[in-house]
Amino acid sequence: MESHSGIAAVVKKTLNRRYRAERRFRRIGLAAVAVGLLFLAVLFTAIVSKGYTAFQQTHVLLDVYVDPDVVHVGNLDSADYQGLIKASLRELFPDVKGHRDKRNLYKLVSSGAGSILRQKVLEDTSLIGRRIQIWVPADDDVDMVIKGHVDRSLPESQRRLNNKSLAWVDALKEQGRLEKRWNLTFFTAGDSREPELAGIWGATVGSFYTLLITLSLSFPLGTAAAVYLEEFAPRNRWTDLLEVNINNLAAVPSIVFGLLGLAVFLNFFGLPRSSPLVGGLVLTLMTLPTIIIAGRAALQSVPPSIRDAALAVGASKMQAVFHHVLPLALPGMLTGTIIGMARALGETAPLLMVGMVAFIVDIPRGFTDAATALPVQIFLWADSPERAFVEKTSAAIMVLLGFLILMNGAAVFLRNRYERRW
Template sequence: MAEDRRLERDGGIAAAVQRTLARRYRAERRFRLFGMIAVAVGLLFLAVLFTAIVSKGYTAFQQTYVLLDVYVDPDVVHVGNLDSADYQGLIKTSLRELFPDVKGRRDKRNLYKLVSSGAGAVLRRMVLEDTSLIGRRLRIWVPADDDVDMVIKGHVDRTLPESQRRLDDQSLAWVEVLERQNRLEKKWNFTFFTAGDSREPELAGIWGATVGSFYTLMITLLLSFPLGAAAAIYLEEFAPRNRWTDVIEVNINNLAAVPSIVFGLLGLAVFLNFFGLPRSSPLVGGLVLTLMTLPTIIIAARAALQSVPPSIRDAALAVGASKMQTVFHHVLPLALPGMLTGTIIGMARALGETAPLLMVGMVAFIVDIPRGLTDAATVLPVQIYLWADSPERAFVEKTSAAIIVLLAFLIVMNAAAVFLRNRYERRW
C-alpha cells in the first residue's frame, strides 16, 4: 500500500510538473510571438516612413528644362557690359519668337513665367566663358519655372479646374505646345547639389547648407573629441574617488539628457550676447554643438576605458610602467576604437540637430556659400525646416530630397561607427 501511495504521489507530481512546463512553454511562445510582432511593426513603420520620403523626394533629383533658340544680340551684349547685360531679356525675346501670337502685356508676363528667373544666368555664364558667341543664335537648355516643372513631373493634375491650378489654361496650352515640339525635357538636377538657397524652388540647392554643416561639424569634432577624451581619461584613470568626483559624474550623466534647445539658449547668452561672436556662423554653431555632444562622448569614452581588462593595467604596472605610461601606451590604444565609435555617434546626433542652431541665428535665409568659419551659414536640418515651411509645391519635393541626403549622411556615419567597432574592437 505504501508503495502504491508513493507511486501515486510521484505520478501526481510529474503531472503537475508537466502542466507547469506546458504553461511555461506556451508563455515563452507567446513572448516570442509578441517580440516578432513588435519587430515587424517597427520595420513596417520604418518602411512606410522611407517609402513616403523617397516617393516625394526622388523627383527633385531631376529638373525640367526648356530648349530655346536665343540670339545673342550684339546691341544688347557687347564687350563693355558682359556682366550687366540683359540676358533675361534675350530669353524673353526667344519666347516671343516661339509664340508670335502673344500680344497682350498680361499674356507676355505669363509667357515669360514659363522659364525660371535664373535662365538668363545660364546664358550669361556661356557668354562669359566664350565671347565668340556674341552675334550668334544658340540652342540652349534653360531651367523651367517650378510650376511647369511640377506639371511635367505629374505632381499637378492637368484636368483640374483652372482655379485649382497655379498654371492657367493658356499657360498650360503653351506647355503642351512645347511638349509637342520636344522642347521640354527632364535632366539631372545638378543645381540641387551645387547651389545655395533661393526663393525660387528650381534654383534652390543644398550646397550652401552642406558646406555650413561641414564647417559646423568640423568645429564640433576638433573641440569635443579632445575635451571629451581627456575628461573621460581623467575621470576613469586619475580622478580620486570622492564626493566631488561623484557630483561631476552625476552632472555629466544629467547633461546627456538635457533638451538640446537648452544648449542653444546657453550659446545665445554666452557666445553671442557675452562674447559677441558673429551670429549665424558655423563657429558659434560648432561651439553650441560641442557643449551638446560632450556628455555623450565622455560617457562613451569612459565605457570604452572600462571595457579594457584590469589585467592590462596590472601587467603594465608590474613591469615598471608609470601610471601615465600604462594609460597612454596600453589602455588608451585598446579603448580608442570604442571612443571613436562614441564620437561618431555623437557627431551623427549633432548633424541632425536643429533646435540649438535656431537659437543662435542659423535659421536665416542665406543664399551665398559660406567661405569661412565666421561667414553666415545654415545647416542641412535647418534648411529642411525652412523649405518645409515654404508654400510652393516644388519645395515639398526639395524638402524630401534634402531629408534623403541627410539620412544618407547619417547612415554613412553610423556604418563607419559599426565598422570601427567590428574591425578594431578586441574581444576579451
C-alpha cells in the same frame, strides 16, 4: 513513489507554463520588431516617393539671338540677358500680344535663365551677334506639370498655371523643347527663393564646417574627460556629483544648449551670428556628455589585468593608461564619437537659436561666414508654400538620411573591425 510522481507532474506543468510564456514573449517581441520595421518602411517609402523626382529638373530649349545692341564688350556683366530670353520666347509664340499674356509666357522659364546666358557669353564673347541654342531651367510650376504633380482637370482658378500657359507647355513639349535632365543644381547651388534654382550645397558646406568644429573640440575634450574620470579621478562625492551631472546633461533637450549658446557665445562673447563657429561650439556642448559616457564605457571594458600587468613590469600609472589601456579602448571611443556626431548632424533646434535659420544664398567660405546647416535647410523648405519645395524637402531628407546611415555604418564597422572581446 506517488509523492515523487506528483511532484514531477507539478514541475512538468510549471515548466510547460513557463515555456508557453517564453514563446508568447518571443512572439510579442517579434511582432513589436515587425511593427517598427513596417512603420520605418512606410516612412522611407513616403519620403522617397515624394523626393526622387527632385533629382531631375525640366529644361527648355531656346533659340536666343545675342543682340550686339544689348550685349557688347562694355557691358558684359550688366547687360539685359533676361530680356534676350524673353525675346526668344516671343519669337516662339508670336501670337501672344497682351501684357498679361506676355508676363505669363515669360514665367515659363526660370528667372535664373538670364544668369545662365550671361555665363555662356562671359566664357565665349564670340557668341555676341550670333543666334545660339541654350537649355535653361523651366519655372517650377512648369516642372511640376511635366512631372505629373499638377491635376490638370482642376478648375483654372485652382491651378497656378492657366489654360493658356498649359497650352504653351504642350506646344513646347510637342516641339521637343522640353526635357527632364539630371538636376545638378540641386547638389551644387545654395538656397534660393525660386525652387528650380535652390540647392543643398551651401547647407552641406555649412554642416561640414560646423561638424569639423564640433569634432575638433568634442573628441579631445571628451576623451580627456573620460580618461580622467575613469582612471585618475579620486572616488569622492565631488566626482560622483560630476558623473551624475554628465549623465543628466546627456538627457537635456537640445534646444537648451541652443539657449546657452545664444546667451554665452553670441550675447557675451560677441561671436558672429549664424556662423559655423558658433554652431560648432553649441553642438560641442551637446555631444560632449555622449562622448564622455561612451568613452568611460570603453575604458571599463578593458580588463583590469591589462593595467595590473603594465604596472607589474614597472610602468607608471600614466604609462599604463596611455600606452596600454587607451589604445585598446580607442575603437569604442571612436564609435561613441561617431554616434554623437551623427546626432549633431541631424540637430536643428540648437542651430535655430544661434541664427543659422537665416536665408543664406552664398556658399560659406570659412568658419565665420554666415551659413546654414542641412537639417535647418530642410526646416526652411518644409515651411515654403510652393509645391516644388515639397519634393526638394524630401530629397534633402534622403541626402541627410544617407549621411546618417553612412556615419552609423562607419561606427558599426569600427566596432566590429577593431573591438577586442575579452
